[in-house]
Amino acid sequence: MRNGLKDLESNQRYTFVGKFTRLGYAEEYNDEDGYYYQPTILFLDVHDDQGHFITDHAWVHYTEPFVQLNELKDGDLVGFSAQVRAYKKGAGINKVTDYELIEIQDVVRKNNVDAQRAGVPSENKPLVGYVMERNRAFYEKAQRNIDEEYAQAYDQWLHPDDYSNATSYSDDGDDDQSGLDPELLAKLKQFSDDNLK
Numbered sequence: 001m002r003n004g005l006k007d008l009e010s011n012q013r014y015t016f017v018g019k020f021t022r023l024g025y026a027e028e029y030n031d032e033d034g035y036y037y038q039p040t041i042l043f044l045d046v047h048d049d050q051g052h053f054i055t056d057h058a059w060v061h062y063t064e065p066f067v068q069l070n071e072l073k074d075g076d077l078v079g080f081s082a083q084v085r086a087y088k089k090g091a092g093i094n095k096v097t098d099y100e101l102i103e104i105q106d107v108v109r110k111n112n113v114d115a116q117r118a119g120v121p122s123e124n125k126p127l128v129g130y131v132m133e134r135n136r137a138f139y140e141k142a143q144r145n146i147d148e149e150y151a152q153a154y155d156q157w158l159h160p161d162d163y164s165n166a167t168s169y170s171d172d173g174d175d176d177q178s179g180l181d182p183e184l185l186a187k188l189k190q191f192s193d194d195n196l197k
Contacts, residue, residue: 004046004054005099008084016101017110018043018058020076023131026059037128037150041066043078058101062127065107070117077110121157129154 008014021042028038039062046054065080072078082101089098121127129150132139139146156163 005058005084005101008099010084010086013081013083013103013105015049015079015081015106016046016054016058017049017077017079018046020072020078021057021074023062023072023134024059025128025131036124037147038062039124039127039131041072049079060101060104062131063104064122065104067120067122067127069107069109070119072109073112073117076112079106079108079110080104081106121154123153123157125150125153126157127154129157 021044024040024042025037026040027035029035040059041062043058043060044056046056046058048054060082066072066078069078082105083103084099085102086097086099088095090096120130128147129152132146132151133154136146138144
């Protein structure tokens with residue numbers, strides 16, 4: 001549990017500084033979208049704006065204010081304001097109360113401010129793809145999912161000219177862009193359907 005956050009009021013905004021360490025993703029759910037991936041950021045050694053130690057680590061959602069900093073690198077010190085919220089984690093009788101930082105605003109890089117950084121996607125799907133590609137070796141070793149739909153969305157963001165004639169990653173339609181004979185496609189689909197039952 002993050003005891004330093006426990007002592008902070010939930011209805012106030014506080015300023016923090018943390019050391020960027022890596023990106024990640026979490027599986028989220030809502031009634032409108034169902035299950036989807038949310039990109040996250042891990043900060044270590046989080047202090048308040050007075051330099052008082054708050055927590056050894058904090059995961060926060062990788063939102064637009066962080067995206068505006070462009071690519072983050074290990075050791076970047078990032079300042080931001082946030083509110084504190086209690087939540088339950090674990091399962092069944094093992095659930096415990098922990099604390100997280102939400103409503104992130106006022107994000108600034110505190111060191112390496114003059115360094116030129118590559119941009120990152122602002123839309124969720126290519127941003128998650130960016131996270132998955134950046135951590136591909138780690139995720140493969142840890143046997144964590146790399147969703148190729150998200151990875152392709154990032155590749156499409158990175159190389160838009162390569163996809164100029166392709167359907168957008170945000171297009172959920174079933175229109176075929178393969179150029180194959182429709183009758184052949186129908187036969188292939190039927191064969192596939194028959195063999196997957």
